[in-house]
Amino acid sequence: MYDTSKTADGATEQMATKFHCADVQVFYGATHAIKDVNVDIQDKTVTAFIGPSGCGKSTFLRCLNRMNDTIDVARVEGTILLDGEDVYDARVDPVQLRAKVGMVFQKPNPFPKSIYENVAYGPKIHGMARTKGDLDELVERALRRAALWDEVKDRLDATGTGLSGGQQQRLCIARAVATEPEVLLMDEPASALDPIATSQIEELIDELRQNYAVVIVTHSMQQAARVSQKTAFFHLGNLVEYDDTSKIFTNPEDPRTESYITGRIG
Amino acid sequence: MSLTLFAVVLLIALASHFMAQRKALAIAGGRAGVLHSRPVFHGLYSLLWVALAGIGALLVSATLGDWLIDRVLMGRIEAARPSMAPLERQLLLSDAKALAEGRMSSRGGVLRDQIAAAYDWMSATRNWVVIALSVGGAAVAARITYGRVSAGWRARNRAERIMLNILLAMATIAILTTVGIVLSLIFETVRFFGMIDWRIDKFILGATWSPLSGVFEGQMDPDKVGALPLFAGTLLITAIAMLVAVPIGLFSAIYLSDFAPKRVRAVAKPLLEILAGVPTVVYGFFAAITLAPALRDFGEMIGVRISSESALAAGLTMGIMIIPFISSLSDDVINAVPQSLRDGSLGVGATEAETMRLVVLPAALPGIVSAAILGVSKAIGETMIVVMAAGQGANLTANPLEATTTVTVQIVALITGDTDAETAAGPAFTLGFTLFVMTLVMNILAQRLVRRFREAYE
Numbered sequence: 001m002y003d004t005s006k007t008a009d010g011a012t013e014q015m016a017t018k019f020h021c022a023d024v025q026v027f028y029g030a031t032h033a034i035k036d037v038n039v040d041i042q043d044k045t046v047t048a049f050i051g052p053s054g055c056g057k058s059t060f061l062r063c064l065n066r067m068n069d070t071i072d073v074a075r076v077e078g079t080i081l082l083d084g085e086d087v088y089d090a091r092v093d094p095v096q097l098r099a100k101v102g103m104v105f106q107k108p109n110p111f112p113k114s115i116y117e118n119v120a121y122g123p124k125i126h127g128m129a130r131t132k133g134d135l136d137e138l139v140e141r142a143l144r145r146a147a148l149w150d151e152v153k154d155r156l157d158a159t160g161t162g163l164s165g166g167q168q169q170r171l172c173i174a175r176a177v178a179t180e181p182e183v184l185l186m187d188e189p190a191s192a193l194d195p196i197a198t199s200q201i202e203e204l205i206d207e208l209r210q211n212y213a214v215v216i217v218t219h220s221m222q223q224a225a226r227v228s229q230k231t232a233f234f235h236l237g238n239l240v241e242y243d244d245t246s247k248i249f250t251n252p253e254d255p256r257t258e259s260y261i262t263g264r265i266g
Numbered sequence: 267m268s269l270t271l272f273a274v275v276l277l278i279a280l281a282s283h284f285m286a287q288r289k290a291l292a293i294a295g296g297r298a299g300v301l302h303s304r305p306v307f308h309g310l311y312s313l314l315w316v317a318l319a320g321i322g323a324l325l326v327s328a329t330l331g332d333w334l335i336d337r338v339l340m341g342r343i344e345a346a347r348p349s350m351a352p353l354e355r356q357l358l359l360s361d362a363k364a365l366a367e368g369r370m371s372s373r374g375g376v377l378r379d380q381i382a383a384a385y386d387w388m389s390a391t392r393n394w395v396v397i398a399l400s401v402g403g404a405a406v407a408a409r410i411t412y413g414r415v416s417a418g419w420r421a422r423n424r425a426e427r428i429m430l431n432i433l434l435a436m437a438t439i440a441i442l443t444t445v446g447i448v449l450s451l452i453f454e455t456v457r458f459f460g461m462i463d464w465r466i467d468k469f470i471l472g473a474t475w476s477p478l479s480g481v482f483e484g485q486m487d488p489d490k491v492g493a494l495p496l497f498a499g500t501l502l503i504t505a506i507a508m509l510v511a512v513p514i515g516l517f518s519a520i521y522l523s524d525f526a527p528k529r530v531r532a533v534a535k536p537l538l539e540i541l542a543g544v545p546t547v548v549y550g551f552f553a554a555i556t557l558a559p560a561l562r563d564f565g566e567m568i569g570v571r572i573s574s575e576s577a578l579a580a581g582l583t584m585g586i587m588i589i590p591f592i593s594s595l596s597d598d599v600i601n602a603v604p605q606s607l608r609d610g611s612l613g614v615g616a617t618e619a620e621t622m623r624l625v626v627l628p629a630a631l632p633g634i635v636s637a638a639i640l641g642v643s644k645a646i647g648e649t650m651i652v653v654m655a656a657g658q659g660a661n662l663t664a665n666p667l668e669a670t671t672t673v674t675v676q677i678v679a680l681i682t683g684d685t686d687a688e689t690a691a692g693p694a695f696t697l698g699f700t701l702f703v704m705t706l707v708m709n710i711l712a713q714r715l716v717r718r719f720r721e722a723y724e
């Protein structure tokens with residue numbers, strides 16, 4: 001049903017389903033945070049989750065790579081399939097899943113190590129490079145994908161925490177893409193950044209779409225409209241509407257969506 | 267007497283507070299913004315000055331009065347008994363004071379009675395002068411500050427400046443006390459080194475520690491003040507303690523901070539902190555009465571001779587004592603590593619163990635190192651456990667199964683021994699000074715290390 005996506009040049013093309021989510025429920029202790037969410041997230045597409053604070057969009061995002069597992073009281077029910085495989089199946093190791101489904105967080109969180117070590121962290125853990133040369137190559141590729149290579153290639157030994165906010169966030173993106181994931185989850189990746197760094201990140205997201213399925217949670221509706229092809233509107237734990245971004249912002253079907261994007265709720 | 271007077275001055279101060287505040291309230295007439303300072307500050311300003319003036323007058327006049335009385339009476343005694351030794355004149359004066367106050371005196375006598383009568387009269391006069399000056403000073407201060415209350419009077423700024431100076435004075439007292447202690451350590455150390463003809467090398471490297479054997483007042487034998495066995499014993503016991511405390515403390519901190527279920531943490535953390543509150547005396551007799559005999563029996567069982575006072579028993583117990591410090595401090599710094607770093611690591615597919623080993627511990631390392639060094643300082647300065655469990659004999663050994671002794675044990679032995687304090691003070695203060703220098707050097711080292719790690723990880 002939602003198998004088309006608008007590309008940058010406006011044409012629509014067939015995209016494979018990356019995540020198939022059916023009847024997803026999330027409980028934080030006694031709180032029912034996510035209710036009956038059904039959504040299919042497509043490959044090589046930027047999908048934006050929008051909605052007012054506390055609507056559950058970040059919570060749902062963290063279900064996709066099982067980051068909610070690290071919270072004791074969180075409980076997830078329903079079906080989430082990645083390429084047809086249940087990510088909550090007992091046979092799936094969340095540690096391996098997270099290498100396939102990378103995540104970028106709201107606040108840039110580089111490790112207090114060198115730039116090189118930050119990017120090499122994931123590949124080293126997963127044994128992706130056999131020689132130092134392989135690792136150097138992986139690091140360079142990841143930094144290039146994150147549009148950071150030219151700025152840091154002469155100081156890979158400098159600490160990652162010494163970079164500017166926008167550079168730090170791109171370093172975190174490089175760290176996430178270094179493990180060659182298939183999906184990138186971004187939880188408000190630009191909310192702690194200034195406008196120039198934000199637009200750099202947005203440009204980067206558009207480029208990342210060629211290789212990955214990107215899911216981005218954002219507070220900014222302009223950002224959702226700028227970077228995404230698909231938009232999902234969450235409200236009070238429900239997925240209210242999910243459609244092409246252009247449709248959501250011009251001709252939403254649900255009155256709640258319309259109220260939100262016109263600024264009446266939220 | 268002076269306690270009552272003290273209370274009276276404080277009462278005057280409180281009264282002046284209310285008077286000044288009431289006057290200010292009357293000027294304001296219930297409107298805000300009329301006064302520069304709120305009424306309570308007019309009161310506070312008055313209270314502070316009255317208390318300072320009253321108590322200051324009390325202390326100064328009482329001290330001055332005592333000094334003056336002593337001088338006058340000593341003069342009279344000297345006039346009456348020119349041939350008397352100064353120490354005996356002192357005794358006579360204190361006997362006279364005792365007689366005047368109705369206490370027991372060591373001897374009676376005509377001169378004693380005369381001096382006692384004079385003292386009686388003088389101290390009564392002194393008391394009245396002190397009362398007059400302190401109450402008078404307080405009253406004058408109250409009158410002046412009351413007169414100053416007006417709409418434009420900057421009472422808040424003035425009161426705050428007085429408070430600031432009081433805080434400054436307290437801080438100065440704290441610092442000066444420390445400086446005084448260090449100076450007295452240095453002074454006694456220099457005196458001691460003088461007694462051994464400046465053979466500092468013998469003190470540091472000599473292997474025989476028996477400083478009080480066969481000494482006359484003011485003399486020391488440089489061949490018998492070798493403190494090397496003491497330092498060796500201290501280091502041996504400290505090393506054993508750290509071998510116990512650092513791994514156990516650090517691993518328990520890692521478990522408690524990141525891996526323990528909430529319920530376990532809620533019980534285990536307070537329990538560990540209770541361990542930190544156990545008096546070291548208790549650890550000491552645990553070591554001497556329970557652990558040391560148990561070790562000795564165990565040694566017998568496997569055919570090894572372990573003496574019933576051993577560095578091992580003292581070191582193990584000291585290690586147990588230090589565990590809670592290392593674990594509590596490490597737990598704090600591990601917890602202080604932001605959750606976002608853990609998320610970042612977990613988010614690229616690292617396990618929790620890898621996250622701890624590769625991200626959290628390196629980030630927390632400066633804090634952990636300083637916790638360990640704090641533990642070392644604590645071990646070096648620890649006294650009760652080693653007094654009870656390590657032994658007294660200063661034999662130079664690296665064998666943890668034998669009795670050994672530490673710097674602190676020997677200080678205790680010197681000070682509580684039956685040699686007169688004058689003679690024993692020299693070696694004791696010198697050992698204390700050495701301990702102080704050791705811990706100081708270690709703290710500086712720790713800070714250097716921490717700074718280098720910070721540069722690497724921040």
